[in-house]
Amino acid sequence: MAAGGSTQKAAAAVGSPMPEKLWRITSWLKKTFENQLVPQFDVNTKTTDLLYELVEYSEERERDVSFLIEDMKKRAAEYDAGAEYLQSLLTESLGLSPSSLSEEGTAHLNTLVDSAMILETKDTYLTSFFCAISDRTLELHAAESKNKEMEQRLVNLKKKLTATLVLEKQLEKDLEKTKTHLEIEVAKSENRLQNLQFLEDKSEDLKIRIKTAEEQLAASGLDQSLLHESLVSMSEKLAEMQEEMVHVKKKLEYYLDLPPNLSLARVKVEEAKRELNALEEEFSKQIEMLTHDVQETKKL
Template identity: 35%
Template sequence: MAFRPDNMNEAHQEIQVWLEQIFGGESIPQFELNQRTLGILHNLMKTNQTKDRDTQLIIKDHNQKAEEYTSDGKLVGNIVEGLSIKPSSLSQSGVTNLRTLANLALLLEIKDTSDTSFYLALQHLHSEETRIAEEREAEQNLISQLFEKTKSALIKYNSLQKALQTSEEQSKIQRPKIESHIKQTGFLKNKAEEYRKLIQKHQSQLVKLDVTPDIYHKTLVNKAEELQNLQQKLTPLRAKLQSYHDLPPDLVEARVKIEEMRRQVTLLEEDLSSKINMMHL
């Protein structure tokens, strides 16, 4: 079964069983439980299981061939015996060499004992040995990498646990303050909503009453300042007019100037009255 991210629990169980078989009674190194790690271990497990099955098939094939070679050996032995060639007729060294040659041929699974067959079989055996050694080294490197990652993950996990514990303690301390701030925030929101509605209500009333900016406080203050300035200008004119009142009544020029000043005073008084009326409105 291929590894699927949506079936991580089942894959983890299979990997755990496989690791227990691989390590036997030894403790299994911790590893990080994530999709990438489980995928690597799952592929490694499948590869290992496939290699085990292939090895079992090879062993079975070797056993079968050994039986065939034994049967062939018996047949050849009978033939040799029929030809009156007995092992006792060979020297001890010859018997040993013959037995070694036969065992080696069985081990290398060759059909005959020619030099070429031996060389080819030994070359194939060396290639298989090199390949297996490389695969074993790769598996050991992968296991070492997983072990180091697991150690790093455990360190990070412990750090996160401490940080979480510290955060929880800080949260317990800060919780009353936060709750108080939440209550104050709710209160302020309610007050802001009340003030907003009150402002809308007052604005509606101003629109209904047809209130203009002329009666606003700032406008009235400006008009009061203008009135004060006019009164300040009017005071010296009145004093000047009073000085003209002291002139002899029979002087024509004095009369003309007095009349002119009266007109100015009248204009100023009319302007002042207009400003006052505007303020009352």
């Protein structure tokens, strides 16, 4: 909004006569921008309220600054009056003035003033210095105590940091060992898998070769009784017959204590002998057949 004709346009937009808010806003904008062109803005309820709040805040801030300036001027006048009073007191009562002091006295006076300013005392009385020094001493003790506490915390943190670094290095070593061990185990596992695959392939190849050999033997007219399964079966039968012979021999042992009836004993003995002879003949036949089959197999 411009400083001149724009004000009338704004007034026409919100109605005539111009409301008090808009007059205050316009005056504040002119005062703020002085000889510069005031920026234009849309005149509506929202922008008017916002600008009015800004005007009130700015005016309140200006009042606070004015009060602060007046207070500082008043204090400066009081300090000047106090300084003039002290200077007149020194001049009239003791005949002292800053210009009449020696170089050493001026240095002491400057030191006294600097000390009062550093200690932030309201005057240069001895009690004020004592109170200020006491306050600074308490602050110093509090600061030293806090520094000691911070140093202790720093020491504890350093210890924790050292322990953490040691633990981190140990974990790194353990991790490296674990990685190495894992690589070794992976290599072993791969080797086992390769060996297992080789054995599986070899087993499959042997099965095929055995089956082919059996088919070739069957085609050449080989007796089925000479095959491995038949030989195993005959061996089992032979073992059974040997067990039966053991039982028969045990039965014959019973006849050693036969009763005095000789005729009955002879009959039983003859029966046992015939049974034993039959078993021995059968056993001999089986042995001969097995031997013959083995020899035939070797010839093939």
